[in-house]
Amino acid sequence: MKSLREPEAAPQAAPARILVVEDDPLIRFAIAETLRDLGASVVEAATADEAWQYLTGGEPVDVIFTDYRMPGSMTGAELAVRVRRQFPALEVVVTSGGFEPCEWTEPIKKKPYSLAKTANDLMQLALATKQKG
Amino acid sequence: MTSPATVVLLVEGDIIARHPLAEYLRECGFTVLEAATGDEAMLALKTPELGIELMLADMTTPGSGFPLRQWIRAEKLAVEVVLAGSIRKTIEGAGKICNEGPGLAKPYDHRLVLDYIRQAMARRDRGKP
Numbered sequence: 371m372k373s374l375r376e377p378e379a380a381p382q383a384a385p386a387r388i389l390v391v392e393d394d395p396l397i398r399f400a401i402a403e404t405l406r407d408l409g410a411s412v413v414e415a416a417t418a419d420e421a422w423q424y425l426t427g428g429e430p431v432d433v434i435f436t437d438y439r440m441p442g443s444m445t446g447a448e449l450a451v452r453v454r455r456q457f458p459a460l461e462v463v464v465t466s467g468g469f470e471p472c473e474w475t476e477p478i479k480k481k482p483y484s485l486a487k488t489a490n491d492l493m494q495l496a497l498a499t500k501q502k503g
Numbered sequence: 504m505t506s507p508a509t510v511v512l513l514v515e516g517d518i519i520a521r522h523p524l525a526e527y528l529r530e531c532g533f534t535v536l537e538a539a540t541g542d543e544a545m546l547a548l549k550t551p552e553l554g555i556e557l558m559l560a561d562m563t564t565p566g567s568g569f570p571l572r573q574w575i576r577a578e579k580l581a582v583e584v585v586l587a588g589s590i591r592k593t594i595e596g597a598g599k600i601c602n603e604g605p606g607l608a609k610p611y612d613h614r615l616v617l618d619y620i621r622q623a624m625a626r627r628d629r630g631k632p
Binding site: 396403406414415423426427 | 519521522525529534536537538539540546547550553624626627630
């Protein structure tokens with residue numbers, strides 16, 4: 371287990387910052403806590419609107435992991451498109467329980483997902499984003 | 504042997520306040536679950552596996568406050584409830600919980616959390632069209 375927990379970067383490096391956007395609190399707790407166990411600094415948003423507010427507040431993150439279907443004024447896909455436009459340095463991963471035609475043209479991560487594998491993939495992505503500067 | 508960290512449910516409808524508050528309580532040694540609405544809080548409280556022992560709730564959050572406390576009593580859940588009527592009160596509540604919590608010391612003064620949240624809220628408000 372130890373090797374899984376040690377990212378490539380030096381231990382004193384700034385933690386990976388991951389914004390999790392998910393309207394099912396139980397799923398959100400699960401993925402957020404798994405990411406925290408891997409050393410990430412995790413921000414939890416219950417809707418895409420909340421995530422957008424957080425980003426507008428000026429707090430930087432490395433990766434956004436967002437569900438597709440959510441209550442509020444925008445879907446996860448709409449959030450992803452907005453983020454790409456306004457914060458091009460951020461990585462965005464969209465997840466969904468079904469394949470739905472939407473404005474997000476990049477691959478969509480299928481739900482349900484493996485917590486351990488997804489958390490590891492998001493950590494790798496966050497560290498790669500950091501290295502790009 | 505170390506006992507698992509006490510699980511706190513934080514109910515706060517504004518992400519700008521909720522995130523720094525949750526991080527503060529995590530620094531104090533708690534496991535913190537974040538609920539953005541009273542409905543989310545109820546769903547978490549109905550899940551015994553989560554082991555929630557204490558709930559700190561902002562009363563202005565939709566579905567939170569007295570109705571949520573009443574529901575917890577009616578369901579006979581063994582959860583300590585701290586209700587707060589404003590962001591300042593919620594932060595003071597977090598400071599008190601921290602003092603009595605599993606950590607040895609407060610990571611930083613809870614008033615710093617209030618300053619931080621106020622600044623972030625001002626940035627957000629400026630960001631609005």
